[in-house]
Amino acid sequence: MSTILDGLSLGAIYALIALGYTMVYGIAKMLNFAHGDIIMVGAYAIFVTLASTNLLLALVVSILLCAVTGVVVEKLAYKPLRSASPLAVLITAIGVSYFLQGTAQLIFGSKSQPITLPSLGSIQIGNFQVELRTVITLGVGALLMVGLTLFVKCTRTGRAMLAVSEDKGAAQLMGVNVNRIIMITFAIGSTLAACASFFYLLQIPSVSPTLGAMPGIKAFAAAVIGGIGSIPGAMVGGVLLGLVEKICTSIPVLNPYTTAIEFGLLIVILLVRPIGLLGVRRREKV
Amino acid sequence: MKKVLSLLLAALLIVTCFVGCGKETANEIFIGATGPLTGDASSYGNSVNNGAMLAVEEINAAGGLNGINLKFEMKDDKATAGDAATGYDSLMDEGMQISLGSVTSGSCESFAAKSVEDNLFFITPSASAANVIENRPNAFRVCFGDPDQGVLAVDELEKAGYKKIGAIYDSSDDYSSGIYEAFKAAMAEKKITYIEQSFDAENKKDFSTQVEALKDCDAIFLPIYYTEAGLIAKACVAKGCTAVLFGCDGLDGVADQIDATVTNKISYITPFDVNSTDEVPAKFVAAYKAKYNETPDQFAADGYDAIYAIYEAMKAANITDADIEASELCEAVKKAITDASFKLDGATGEMKWDASGACTKVPQIVEVN
Numbered sequence: 001m002s003t004i005l006d007g008l009s010l011g012a013i014y015a016l017i018a019l020g021y022t023m024v025y026g027i028a029k030m031l032n033f034a035h036g037d038i039i040m041v042g043a044y045a046i047f048v049t050l051a052s053t054n055l056l057l058a059l060v061v062s063i064l065l066c067a068v069t070g071v072v073v074e075k076l077a078y079k080p081l082r083s084a085s086p087l088a089v090l091i092t093a094i095g096v097s098y099f100l101q102g103t104a105q106l107i108f109g110s111k112s113q114p115i116t117l118p119s120l121g122s123i124q125i126g127n128f129q130v131e132l133r134t135v136i137t138l139g140v141g142a143l144l145m146v147g148l149t150l151f152v153k154c155t156r157t158g159r160a161m162l163a164v165s166e167d168k169g170a171a172q173l174m175g176v177n178v179n180r181i182i183m184i185t186f187a188i189g190s191t192l193a194a195c196a197s198f199f200y201l202l203q204i205p206s207v208s209p210t211l212g213a214m215p216g217i218k219a220f221a222a223a224v225i226g227g228i229g230s231i232p233g234a235m236v237g238g239v240l241l242g243l244v245e246k247i248c249t250s251i252p253v254l255n256p257y258t259t260a261i262e263f264g265l266l267i268v269i270l271l272v273r274p275i276g277l278l279g280v281r282r283r284e285k286v
Numbered sequence: 287m288k289k290v291l292s293l294l295l296a297a298l299l300i301v302t303c304f305v306g307c308g309k310e311t312a313n314e315i316f317i318g319a320t321g322p323l324t325g326d327a328s329s330y331g332n333s334v335n336n337g338a339m340l341a342v343e344e345i346n347a348a349g350g351l352n353g354i355n356l357k358f359e360m361k362d363d364k365a366t367a368g369d370a371a372t373g374y375d376s377l378m379d380e381g382m383q384i385s386l387g388s389v390t391s392g393s394c395e396s397f398a399a400k401s402v403e404d405n406l407f408f409i410t411p412s413a414s415a416a417n418v419i420e421n422r423p424n425a426f427r428v429c430f431g432d433p434d435q436g437v438l439a440v441d442e443l444e445k446a447g448y449k450k451i452g453a454i455y456d457s458s459d460d461y462s463s464g465i466y467e468a469f470k471a472a473m474a475e476k477k478i479t480y481i482e483q484s485f486d487a488e489n490k491k492d493f494s495t496q497v498e499a500l501k502d503c504d505a506i507f508l509p510i511y512y513t514e515a516g517l518i519a520k521a522c523v524a525k526g527c528t529a530v531l532f533g534c535d536g537l538d539g540v541a542d543q544i545d546a547t548v549t550n551k552i553s554y555i556t557p558f559d560v561n562s563t564d565e566v567p568a569k570f571v572a573a574y575k576a577k578y579n580e581t582p583d584q585f586a587a588d589g590y591d592a593i594y595a596i597y598e599a600m601k602a603a604n605i606t607d608a609d610i611e612a613s614e615l616c617e618a619v620k621k622a623i624t625d626a627s628f629k630l631d632g633a634t635g636e637m638k639w640d641a642s643g644a645c646t647k648v649p650q651i652v653e654v655n
Contacts (some may be wrong), residue, residue, distance in 0.1 A: 249489065
């Protein structure tokens with residue numbers, strides 16, 4: 001039971017990161033592999049500001065810094081490549097990822113440093129001690145998912161995003177400012193990354209320049225499992241992957257193969273249902 | 287203009303000639319080594335390098351070896367076997383006569399394989415994998431071997447009389463697995479039961495599952511490095527696990543990874559205690575702090591001791607010729623260091639060596655909190 005709770009908690013973090021991947025992919029049609037490293041930026045922002053102020057302010061600073069980093073990266077690295085081939089953009093994203101890691105290593109050194117966050121305590125549900133952070137992570141994840149879905153469906157900017165996602169050129173002709181929409185998408189994605197970094201630190205209280213790499217890749221897998229581009233899919237994929245990881249770790253025989261099983265799951269799902277669990281098949285127009 | 291340039295170049299050529307000659311006639315014995323000076327493992331290489339340089343300076347300041355100065359140089363191998371082999375070749379070209387081998391086990395394995403052919407004596411400060419010195423008469427080491435630590439840990443755990451013991455190790459790491467395999471065998475021999483948990487390089491951040499499984503243990507054995515140990519200590523706090531955390535020398539540095547919320551008692555086996563009041567370690571720590579303005583870790587102490595081991599052995603062998611060949615020096619030093627009367631009182635305790643190349647010394651238990 002406690003394994004399942006741990007899995008949900010980890011899954012919720014993956015889900016939050018996956019939401020960012022899926023947002024950016026869904027609208028800008030590019031894989032932002034530097035997304036994991038934005039989380040690292042957020043974590044270091046919390047780490048540095050927490051030393052002098054309280055948690056709430058640290059969270060605000062982290063969100064602002066992540067959003068700015070996301071937008072700047074988009075402006076400097078991705079925007080000039082808007083009409084380049086997807087492969088060029090993908091490789092640039094990997095470059096940005098290394099750039100962010102390298103910069104963090106220059107500033108903070110390669111050693112991991114511990115961080116002390118206030119304990120949130122736990123609550124009693126039936127016979128089980130449930131850590132409050134698990135509940136909050138899941139709750140915030142679900143809330144953001146609903147919020148994002150509503151935002152995309154009901155607001156002007158949201159519908160503009162859908163339009164850009166559907167057809168960039170046509171959207172532009174209809175008077176949508178494509179560059180502005182993509183910038184907003186990156187800002188939202190990076191804000192999600194900042195939230196994810198906070199919950200990540202609650203679970204794993206230590207910062208290092210490479211902390212975003214592995215969760216980033218796993219969250220990417222989660223986004224693909226759920227159906228990349230689909231907001232509820234990211235949530236489902238993330239939670240599923242977190243559960244699989246924790247259950248495998250808790251069974252001694254499977255433990256050494258945990259990562260293999262996780263990515264094996266990705267392959268199986270891609271074979272059986274290439275668009276992901278909740279992905280929407282789009283008919284190519286000829 | 288062209289004439290001036292060519293004159294300058296010619297002059298430079300002549301000067302460099304003399305530089306080369308100067309090296310030939312210098313009254314020095316050249317000690318070479320390779321280690322990671324850049325990259326992920328660079329903290330180990332730099333520590334060993336600093337410790338070794340400090341020892342060389344002390345020895346030379348005190349008059350050297352029978353009037354011969356020591357010269358030490360470490361080539362960067364980025365903790366890779368390939369670069370260690372390249373480093374070995376260029377050190378040999380530069381006239382290496384005796385060596386500290388390599389800092390990390392993987393590199394040292396390739397260094398050692400080459401050194402056997404040249405019969406070059408080396409004493410590695412820190413390459414702890416069992417195979418580095420196996421079947422190599424020219425290979426010695428300062429640190430404990432990995433399996434030794436596993437066996438020592440079982441003795442300590444048995445002595446403390448814990449009822450329920452757990453262990454978490456890194457299945458993807460040679461150091462951790464090396465200790466753990468020996469630990470497992472020794473536990474089986476003593477018929478002590480325990481609960482096994484593991485992790486690997488891809489999953490070494492979140493330890494909630496492992497700690498959950500070991501929640502009721504009195505003691506958890508951690509043959510791992512300090513970063514993960516710090517995270518495990520934190521996971522113990524989150525899970526309300528009060529077990530004593532007990533590890534090996536990889537835990538050196540864990541104090542910086544935990545904070546006041548961690549109430550679990552943490553201790554580890556190590557030959558080097560930075561707070562020791564014994565004469566040699568205390569003197570070493572003070573000198574190191576004065577020179578580098580930082581606290582030495584175990585790798586620095588190992589590097590320091592390795593240089594002194596070479597120095598004392600050469601002194602015992604009464605080496606007076608600075609131009610002695612590597613192979614000849616190897617035979618003399620080997621004989622001296624394995625002699626029953628030879629012992630070194632170093633920063634990592636009192637050490638003796640036998641023909642296997644392994645070092646015998648008394649481990650200490652350091653308590654972190």
